[in-house]
Amino acid sequence: MKNHSITHTQNLTQTTSNNPIQLLQGTIEIANQMYTISKGFQETHVQPSTVNYYPTYLNYSSQYELVGKWKDFSNLDVLKTYIQNELIPHFDIFHFHFSTSLLPNHSDLELINQTNKPIFMHHWGSDVRDLSKALEINPHAKAKVTDPSYVEETLKNLSKNIRHCIVADHELRRYVKDYYENVYMIPTSVDLNMYKVLEHENHKPLIVHAPTNYEIKGSQTIINAISKLQSEFDFNFKLITGMSHEEAKSLYQQADIIVDQIHVGCYGLFAVECMALGKPVVCHISDYMLEHYPEDLPIISANPDTIYMKLKKLLQNQDEWKEISKKSRQYAIKYHDHIKNGLKLLNIYQKVLSEK
Numbered sequence: 001m002k003n004h005s006i007t008h009t010q011n012l013t014q015t016t017s018n019n020p021i022q023l024l025q026g027t028i029e030i031a032n033q034m035y036t037i038s039k040g041f042q043e044t045h046v047q048p049s050t051v052n053y054y055p056t057y058l059n060y061s062s063q064y065e066l067v068g069k070w071k072d073f074s075n076l077d078v079l080k081t082y083i084q085n086e087l088i089p090h091f092d093i094f095h096f097h098f099s100t101s102l103l104p105n106h107s108d109l110e111l112i113n114q115t116n117k118p119i120f121m122h123h124w125g126s127d128v129r130d131l132s133k134a135l136e137i138n139p140h141a142k143a144k145v146t147d148p149s150y151v152e153e154t155l156k157n158l159s160k161n162i163r164h165c166i167v168a169d170h171e172l173r174r175y176v177k178d179y180y181e182n183v184y185m186i187p188t189s190v191d192l193n194m195y196k197v198l199e200h201e202n203h204k205p206l207i208v209h210a211p212t213n214y215e216i217k218g219s220q221t222i223i224n225a226i227s228k229l230q231s232e233f234d235f236n237f238k239l240i241t242g243m244s245h246e247e248a249k250s251l252y253q254q255a256d257i258i259v260d261q262i263h264v265g266c267y268g269l270f271a272v273e274c275m276a277l278g279k280p281v282v283c284h285i286s287d288y289m290l291e292h293y294p295e296d297l298p299i300i301s302a303n304p305d306t307i308y309m310k311l312k313k314l315l316q317n318q319d320e321w322k323e324i325s326k327k328s329r330q331y332a333i334k335y336h337d338h339i340k341n342g343l344k345l346l347n348i349y350q351k352v353l354s355e356k
Helices: 033-040 076-090 107-113 131-137 148-159 170-176 219-229 245-252 269-276 287-292 307-316 318-335 338-354
Strands: 021-027 046-052 093-097 119-122 164-167 182-185 206-209 236-239 257-259
Touching: 021 033, 021 338, 033 046, 033 093, 033 338, 076 107, 093 338, 107 119, 131 148, 131 170, 131 287, 148 170, 164 170, 164 338, 170 182, 170 287, 206 219, 219 236, 219 307, 245 269, 257 307, 269 318, 307 318
Parallel strands: 021 046, 021 093, 093 119, 119 164, 164 182, 206 236, 206 257
Antiparallel strands: none
16 A cells, blocks of 8 residues: 555545445546546535545546545554545446456454445456457457456455445446446546547548557557558557646647557547547457447547558548548537436436435
8 A cells, every 4th residue: 555645635524414425435546537437426415535546647637536634654553444434435426447456464444344335346457358258259359367267256356245346337347247236337527628629631541549558558669550551641640658647638638540459359548539529439349349339439449450451441531531520520529528428327326225
């Protein structure tokens, strides 16, 4: 438990006269989703707080982070006492992310369960993606965790104390459905007001790729395809790494084409952000996921075998970019608006609370 940080921006004792649902999310910020989920509740009677033990260079907003008496994060006994005496009594719902909870050994889950307060685990991808299962529906699949026993053991342990699970799509549902009593699907969300479509005209087309993991994203294959295409077409290419989220987003806004990944078989928040910006997005979508996504998905699917030809076709047909851009923005509005998805999540919360 080293370098855990609680930003003093959200006071534990704040309440309203309408008896709001006190929600605690933690303990890792995945693709800005704790913040975005919290913001999606701003017009509801949910009062969200977040705890982020793992701040990164991406520098996501800490607007909803919790004030706490965290004197010594290296002392688990002090932390456990604070959780038991102050956090658990105060909050109505505990919504955890990426297989984490308030204590590193998940012993807090049993303490919460003793109060009969709902616990949700929100899985995001690499924390539950079983490579052997992924390959069943996607021959190009790669996973950060290659030992299926690790994923299995994690899910078994978590589901002993957690009944409710949230995932973004059908691919992730495959990995968790045999463990949790209830599995809900809520799409990844963005605050569309923070993602404006900017009219711009580059002197030369700009293709952008922003790898967080070269192997999983297939970055070297993408770079090789780009290098080959640069001998045939006049365009610029920018590789974005190591920037804060806001710095990177400003560069995405300047792009004409975004290349996400060519292995995973489904799209994640990066693709959603870029669609919200009105960008044509290239990303591998497996046949299995094509059957489950909405028919109006505008993503240009490419895998390691087709990435060169898919990008070449895009560069040959630049007159189509404007229509793809329009469809991308419309898709993000329709399926990934944080207010709409916040209401879906609130309905789930209310249903679970009513069954206590």
